[in-house]
Amino acid sequence: EVQLLESGGGLVQPGGSLRLSCAASGFTFSSYAMSWVRQAPGKGLEWVSAISGSGGSTYYADSVKGRFTISRDNSKNTLYLQMNSLRAEDTAVYYCAKGLLPVDTAMVTFDYYYYMDVWGKGTTVTVSS
């Protein structure tokens, strides 16, 4: 069974740092793009960042560019999100999600790697003094 388990959330002061982890199981982790999506309390979904299967390509929302860093350790089947210079508006539940198709799938366009077909349960980040 494909599973994603986020961890690392908590309470942090404005300007602080936090590293989220997402442990993956049940699939060939290195073959799939991965993403982070967040949801502030009572708000909609906001895409945060994505990374290719190899880790060679990374993408960020403008709201976190320069502050957050996505990475992965394919030997540990783990996705990370390093969050620095945290702000109150970063308070949210953070979900990791798996890409729909493996990155070596022939005859598909870029988007098929980044549709999110399996999601974790989320980890909560609260930025407050």
Place this chain on the structure above:
Amino acid sequence: DIQMTQSPSSVSASVGDRVTITCRASQGISSWLAWYQQKPGKAPKLLIYAASSLQSGVPSRFSGSGSGTDFTLTISSLQPEDFATYYCQQANSFSFGQGTKVEIK
């Protein structure tokens, strides 16, 4: 950046109704669009990808259409388990729409 605008923001409907939600992109995105369903306190669930492809295990009452800038999610006969919030997402720069809440009438 590409902006995604969903309408309506909320809709009240009854079991058995046909429900249509629209999503408009601020620029053309070909068919690079997904629809997700989210229930309170739960992670989102992929319903439709590439604008019209039904994700495995999703009931056939869900369908998607459109290309370019205008897209539609249709629920042909609303079921009790379909009351939720629905989001579109474009797969060019990954932004989501603001969501459409489907409520019981």
